[in-house]
Amino acid sequence: MAEGNAVTVYGSNAAITNAKKNPFPIKVGIAQMLRGGAIVEVTTVEQAKIAESAGACCVTVSDPPREGISRMPDPGLIKEIKQSISIPLIAKARVGHFVEAQILESVGVDYIDESEVLAIADEDHFINKHNFRTPFICGCRDLGEALRRVREGAAMIRTQGDLMGSGNVMETVRSVRKVMGEIRRLNNMDEDEVFGLSKQIKAPYDIVAQTKQMGRLPVVHFAAGGIVTPADAALMMQLGCDGVFLGPEVLSSADPYKRVRAIVQAVRSYNDPVELAQVSSGLEDAMVGLNLSENRVEPFGAASTY
Secondary structure, three states, rough: OOOOHHHOEEEOOEEEOOOOOOOOOHHHHHHHOOOOOOHHHHHHHOHHHHHHHHOOOOOEOOOOOOOOOOOOOOOHHHHHHHHHHOOOEEEEEEOOOOOHHHHHHHOOOOOOEOOOOOOOOOOOOOOOOOHHHOEEEEEEOOOOHHHHHHOOEEEEEEEOOOOOOOOHHHHHHHHHHHHHHHHHHHHOOOOHHHHHHHHHHHHHHHHHHHHHHOOOOOOEEEEEOOOOOOOHHHHHHHHOEEEEEEEOOOOOOHHHHHHHHHHHHHHHHHOOOOHHHHHHHOOOOOOOOOOOOHOOOOOOOOOOOO
């Protein structure tokens, strides 16, 4: 790592970031404040207030679902929600759309999520996050992708699963287990093997070596996608994540405050089955979607071949 534990991105001949102007360790420290919490995606002021009162550590602002290209949320909505709550606020920018990120920073968001959930603005280039004062959050599905985003300046990594809001946690479990498994594999490598792995996963050697030394990602690591029950959230925590993102589907339940509150408590008490049973009680309303794709489910009543 560069001096001062700052990740420095290099251009063709010279460093293109200044650690004094863009102090990456400070951004990582700001993101650390969210560890052990639940982040809730909201589209209205009322939802943001529910999330805050239920104990969410942060809210993600997004536009209501609509047809067509999905973009950053309305800056007016961001300002309105920011004025109505006291917890931090995240807003999404399209991948590679640094002007959207500039706008979000100018309206005072606490974190910017360079989100693959939105439409992609630039297929070949992610935002150079070192050029911003605001900490960035980026998604991944494997270790190489996570560490490449850290090199670009991401202060938090979001291991992403289901993007459809179906309540299917299977993809999230798969992605989290893949990242954690690759870290365990890295921990058992000697120095020569670490060089080889960094080439294989196309990640900078210095950050791969730091990950091996720490035994975890060098930044805060949350899970996102399909997490709609206290048990889902506790599962992500027991797998090694630092917290969870909750999609807007948790606010579509009959009692959104009760569900969000239960998940927040599950994140805090993820190793206590008695507490998890208690907070899971009374959440009988069904969430949208199935937990398995139809081609993975054997229909009941099918004729036996035995």
